[in-house]
Amino acid sequence: MPQEIRFGDFVREITTQHEHLSYNHVTSTPKLDAEGQPIPLKAPPIQLRAIDAFRLIKPYIGTRLQDQVRAVVPLALYLMLFEIVILRTDVVDAEVIAAGLIAVILGLMLFMEGLRVGLMPFGEAMGTSLPTKAKLPVVLCIAFLLGIGVTFAEPAIGALKAAGQIVEVENAPYLYSLLNDWAEVMVLIVGIGVGAAAVLGTLRFLYSWSLKPLIYLTVIPTLALTFYIAQHPELSKMLGLAWDCGAVTTGPVTVPLVLSLGIGIAASAGKGGSSMSGFGIVTLASLFPILGVMGLAVYVEQAVTPAEIIASANSLSAATSGLAWYESTPWAEVIGGLRAIVPLVLFLMLVMHFVLREKLSQPRNIAYGILLCVIGMIVFNLGLSYGLSMLGNQTGSLVPAAFTTLEHVESSPLYHYRVGIIIALTFAWVLGFGATLAEPALNALGLTVENLTNGAFRKSLLMYAVSFGVGCGIALGVLKIVFNIPIVYLLLPGYLAALILTWFSSEEYVNVAWDSAGVTTGPVTVPLVLAMGLGFGDAVQAIEGFGILSMASIGPIISVMIVGLWINWKVARKHQRYDASLNTTALVGKATLNRKAV
């Protein structure tokens, strides 16, 4: 019987629920063989009860599902509610669209997880060990090919191809042929643009070039070519598409893979570690494809005449009459998914095997990741055509009912002309703003920027600045379609303003601003906005509905740089005041000293 017990020990005895079990019973010791040598232990596989397996898998799937639900559901709900409340129509094929949206969520979830498990290890391994095993030209060559590969694997590229089916061949024959007969070539050209950007970006890491000259050297020729193309009435219809391609390329596959390669190369070359090393590739990867596609447009114009295109398209449509573009078999999506992922994986495998001569560390996991990627891509493509594209197209084609007379909407125009226009613009602005705020990549960029500027540029401020820019851009794009403004009148001033701002801004903000344009166009936003623009264009009898995405890219560049300049001015003013206060105290101190001396 103890004389005293600490009250703390007493409380512990009556409150805790510890079952004590000796760890000796849980661990095992190696057995000895005949010669008395211990036999190496091989841990037996763990047999789980069903409930344990479920509890293990539930959080794994739950968190990943939640991420995608957050990105897709609010947007879809916004569009549907807008249709029902403001436009007073019902959502057509609501069941099909809902199923399609579920497919998009599932597909994106599988695809992202596959990317993380299956493809990212490749990118990291290549980035770290390539420079030690190969000479610089070989490394750059591989970066170039990787750029092409990732473009084909980019989910949003499929949306671009799908959009081509809606274009009326009589209205814009060249645009139609670029999106149908030349679709593969166009994606290849875009890929070459991304590859060239990867090469330049890697070189920039190695020699730490400033981004500004690169931007001037890319944007000025692009604008010049745009101006030249705008003079041709037939060619100018392709401008919107060309500039939209730039926004499509920088998605969830391209950015991480190319970046990890570039940063890995820079780190192993011993030149990494500059705070801005990760930026710039995204910018170049969205500018080069624009140049490439415009070049292709000029070439197509030389190669074929409009009459030929219309004739061939008509013979095609006669052969496959009665099939709308979204009624094709699901096999098209399956093949598309395979074709997007398999070449990229094969290329990575070949590089691993022949250039690096390395074995994969965990082939089973990689195989699982690649399988997930392919399945995810297929499901996502299905959801794209039956969910996102349908919904976007439908909403886009209904919104003009707010201000003009449409055949398929009763009692349109629903509102007074000016009110209707304002409603349509507000709708577009809110869509851009909301979709961008929900983009996970923007959150990551915001964190990076806050760290880089030592908290002067807050994460939330960047996110709002970018979202505000995108909102304004999308609203501008809608204006362009409504009033049929030639896109060159919007692009030239916009990019000239961006160039002037670039001239005055500091290097950090130039990097952040130009990259934020690429970050904002994710796999959900691009198809929605593309389809919406095309539907919108159809409804107001515009020739083509492209160009909204390009406006959404220029918006944030300008808004972020303006905010950056404002912050710099604030910081400078603070320093001035601080210096001024120092000076006055110093003066006062001097004065007292002088007095003492007197």
Place this chain on the structure above:
Amino acid sequence: MAKKEIVVLTDVALITAIVQRGKADAIVKAAQEAGAQGASIHYSHGRGVRERLGILGLAVEAEKEVINIIVSRDQTDRIFEKIYLAGDFDTPGMGFMWVTPVEKAATFVPPDILEKFAQQDRRSPERRRRS
């Protein structure tokens, strides 16, 4: 220069928990609500249970976060249980945790607390612990 006096804390324990990457924040929050002062987290990656789970091992992240929490001895059991529940340690692959006795620790002790103990010591000299 006068010699600085170090206040040594006794009755200290260290709780270490290894969890999957990304789960530490929720666990530290639960521990703080149960009275822990704070935690330090560092990254590592682990091997073991993941390989033995077969296909299910894919649901376990190889990248880990190691949480170190310094607690007082009377708090140990309560916080240990809270961490156990917050981290779902009863599920395979979720992590491992243990308590290490700590001989002594030192940090900033607020002066009002020091003042309080000094007064108590003056009142009852026999309460003074051997150091």
